Amino acid sequence: MVEFKIVVSDETGYTQQFEVDGQSANRFIGRDLGEEVDGNAVGLDSGTLELTGGSDEAGRPMRGDVAGSDLKELLLEGGVGYHPERDGERKRITVRGRQVSEETAQINVRLTGAESIEDLLEADEEGE
Numbered sequence: 001m002v003e004f005k006i007v008v009s010d011e012t013g014y015t016q017q018f019e020v021d022g023q024s025a026n027r028f029i030g031r032d033l034g035e036e037v038d039g040n041a042v043g044l045d046s047g048t049l050e051l052t053g054g055s056d057e058a059g060r061p062m063r064g065d066v067a068g069s070d071l072k073e074l075l076l077e078g079g080v081g082y083h084p085e086r087d088g089e090r091k092r093i094t095v096r097g098r099q100v101s102e103e104t105a106q107i108n109v110r111l112t113g114a115e116s117i118e119d120l121l122e123a124d125e126e127g128e
Helices: 117-127
Strands: 003-009 015-021 036-038 048-056 071-076 091-096 104-112
Touching: 015 117, 048 091
Parallel strands: 003 104
Antiparallel strands: 003 015, 036 048, 048 104, 071 091
8 A cells, every 4th residue: 555745835834744545645646746636635625735746765856857757867967856066067866757656755745725734724623
């Protein structure tokens, strides 16, 4: 069974981590970075989640410019996965594609269409 750590951030910079498995985790499988998922997957009822990044168990980052979910070695000059110390420095780095798969361990998402994470969590507690 697939299990993900979902790190949700809002416009204020507040972040909250959720663990999802089972049916909720299946909503993320096969989605690409930039796509949106309903907030119910992590218990945030009135918002949508935009996928912005993630990593696998080994810490390899997902890159939006690599198709699929497989590993790929890229010669990078900077960006996601590598930050050079000198101008012109390049390095071959192993990254994961932009599609969420069973190998993905953490997914970073941005909350859209709602106020803030704290407001949604407080509303859920009041509703119980």
